[in-house]
Amino acid sequence: MCGVFAAALPRGSGTEAANVAALGLFALQHRGQESAGLAVSDGRELFLYKDLGMISSVLDERRLPSFHGDLAIAHCRYSTTGSTIWENAQPTLRLGPRRAVAIGHNGNLVNTRELLGQLQGGRGRLPASTDTELLTALLADEPGADTVEALLGLLPRVRGAYSLVILDKDRIIGVRDPFGFRPLCIGRIPDVAAPVAAPGGLWGDDAPVDGPRDGWVLSSETTGLDIVGAEYVREVEPGEIVILQPGREPRSVRFAPATPALCVFELIYFARPDSYLEGRSLYEARRRMGMELAREFPADTDLIMPVPDTGAPAAAGFAEASGIPFREGLVRNRYTGRTFIQPSQTLRHRGVTLKLNPLREVVRGKRLTVVDDSIVRGTTTQQIVALLRRAGAAEVHVRISAPPIYHPCFYGIDTQVSAELIAATKSVEEIREFIGADSLGYLSIKGVLAALDLPYDRFCFACFDGRYPEPVPYDVERRKFLLEEPVATRG
Numbered sequence: 262m263c264g265v266f267a268a269a270l271p272r273g274s275g276t277e278a279a280n281v282a283a284l285g286l287f288a289l290q291h292r293g294q295e296s297a298g299l300a301v302s303d304g305r306e307l308f309l310y311k312d313l314g315m316i317s318s319v320l321d322e323r324r325l326p327s328f329h330g331d332l333a334i335a336h337c338r339y340s341t342t343g344s345t346i347w348e349n350a351q352p353t354l355r356l357g358p359r360r361a362v363a364i365g366h367n368g369n370l371v372n373t374r375e376l377l378g379q380l381q382g383g384r385g386r387l388p389a390s391t392d393t394e395l396l397t398a399l400l401a402d403e404p405g406a407d408t409v410e411a412l413l414g415l416l417p418r419v420r421g422a423y424s425l426v427i428l429d430k431d432r433i434i435g436v437r438d439p440f441g442f443r444p445l446c447i448g449r450i451p452d453v454a455a456p457v458a459a460p461g462g463l464w465g466d467d468a469p470v471d472g473p474r475d476g477w478v479l480s481s482e483t484t485g486l487d488i489v490g491a492e493y494v495r496e497v498e499p500g501e502i503v504i505l506q507p508g509r510e511p512r513s514v515r516f517a518p519a520t521p522a523l524c525v526f527e528l529i530y531f532a533r534p535d536s537y538l539e540g541r542s543l544y545e546a547r548r549r550m551g552m553e554l555a556r557e558f559p560a561d562t563d564l565i566m567p568v569p570d571t572g573a574p575a576a577a578g579f580a581e582a583s584g585i586p587f588r589e590g591l592v593r594n595r596y597t598g599r600t601f602i603q604p605s606q607t608l609r610h611r612g613v614t615l616k617l618n619p620l621r622e623v624v625r626g627k628r629l630t631v632v633d634d635s636i637v638r639g640t641t642t643q644q645i646v647a648l649l650r651r652a653g654a655a656e657v658h659v660r661i662s663a664p665p666i667y668h669p670c671f672y673g674i675d676t677q678v679s680a681e682l683i684a685a686t687k688s689v690e691e692i693r694e695f696i697g698a699d700s701l702g703y704l705s706i707k708g709v710l711a712a713l714d715l716p717y718d719r720f721c722f723a724c725f726d727g728r729y730p731e732p733v734p735y736d737v738e739r740r741k742f743l744l745e746e747p748v749a750t751r752g
């Protein structure tokens with residue numbers, strides 16, 4: 262996971278790139294809630310601010326006014342390599358021997374150990390324990406006339422999932438790995454330098470600008486474009502480098518052929534339902550997954566009920582296809598974050614009771630079909646079923662709009678240990694028993710593809726079928742904390 266955003270504005274537009282990047286990042290908060298940060302260039306130097314916590318607490322109105330410049334990148338973190346400590350927050354910044362660069366990274370590298378051996382001939386030290394810190398150090402040290410040339414030298418050695426926003430003194434660079442595991446799109450803010458009539462408007466400055474007046478942005482999801490008033494231009498292609506410079510049209514350089522394998526979980530669950538991916542509205546895609554699910558695993562119940570918020574589109578589709586009324590029976594407390602995103606098992610375990618409350622009048626005496634988009638560890642679903650039974654539900658049938666997760670993910674989702682995945686150790690019937698449901702049904706891979714109306718080979722389905730597009734070459738169980746040692750010895 263993680264959310265990345267970048268803004269390159271025309272010089273003298275009267276709008277600070279930091280404000281645009283922070284605003285764009287707000288639309289990506291669901292992608293990571295452990296830390297947030299911002300790096301800005303004023304054309305001479307790079308400035309960085311980052312901290313642990315939600316975006317609103319890190320990038321607030323007291324701090325943003327101190328960032329000046331036409332180029333900015335921003336990041337919110339969900340950890341898949343390294344602990345949740347200040348040092349591991351992003352963007353990372355390295356003032357290297359050859360160049361100064363800052364990076365925001367969504368994804369997870371799979372040859373981190375090998376790359377560590379390349380850092381200053383294996384003698385390099387890192388100030389943090391993330392693969393992103395390592396990538397930043399390598400890029401700052403890589404030969405090349407500029408950052409793009411250095412990337413062309415470095416990226417062929419880097420393996421795994423990476424959607425990057427990179428900042429140097431003069432430009433922003435967007436990069437997507439050859440598989441395109443994580444999304445990244447380009448947007449254009451037309452005439453960013455134009456005065457805005459409404460007082461307090463985002464672009465509230467009337468300074469005239471010579472030359473091109475469009476601003477350019479990069480965002481993990483299209484929702485980031487919407488919030489800053491940018492038009493969707495296109496996805497950054499897998500294997501592509503996109504260069505944004507103030508007052509210029511974007512340039513594109515290819516560093517590898519595209520072998521697309523977008524994480525299908527982005528479409529099922531992670532990305533916001535109001536985002537678009539692969540030309541698909543994710544709300545519509547999820548609604549259609551619910552319709553397919555109703556065909557594959559019908560239920561004879563009084564009500565169809567979503568697990569809020571992410572199960573709602575699939576539940577709506579299930580209700581539509583089955584003809585059974587849709588009702589909301591669980592209310593989410595919106596200010597406690599998403600269960601799966603919280604990093605520790607203890608927090609996950611506590612999370613659900615903090616977050617969901619049943620509507621007793623709706624569920625009492627009713628046979629319910631509860632629709633959700635995934636079961637990872639099973640504890641959340643178990644607690645939801647228990648909650649509904651305590652509230653008086655007569656029957657609770659669970660339907661999941663994704664296949665069972667049998668295999669860990671090494672490309673940016675924190676499910677790296679098979680033992681934590683309930684489907685890796687239990688049959689569907691055993692899972693049903695564990696969660697305490699009257700019946701349980703999962704949508705098939707075929708059903709997901711039918712809903713998306715796209716071919717299998719466009720996606721990564723590895724956590725469902727074990728076919729990893731990029732092999733993982735070493736001991737996987739310890740991967741998340743692979744780089745902790747340099748932090749421990751830093752003194």
Ligand code: SF4
Nearest residue numbers: 524525670721723724
């Ligand atoms: S393994 Fe699963 S979660 Fe990871 S990238 Fe592939 S589909 Fe997505």
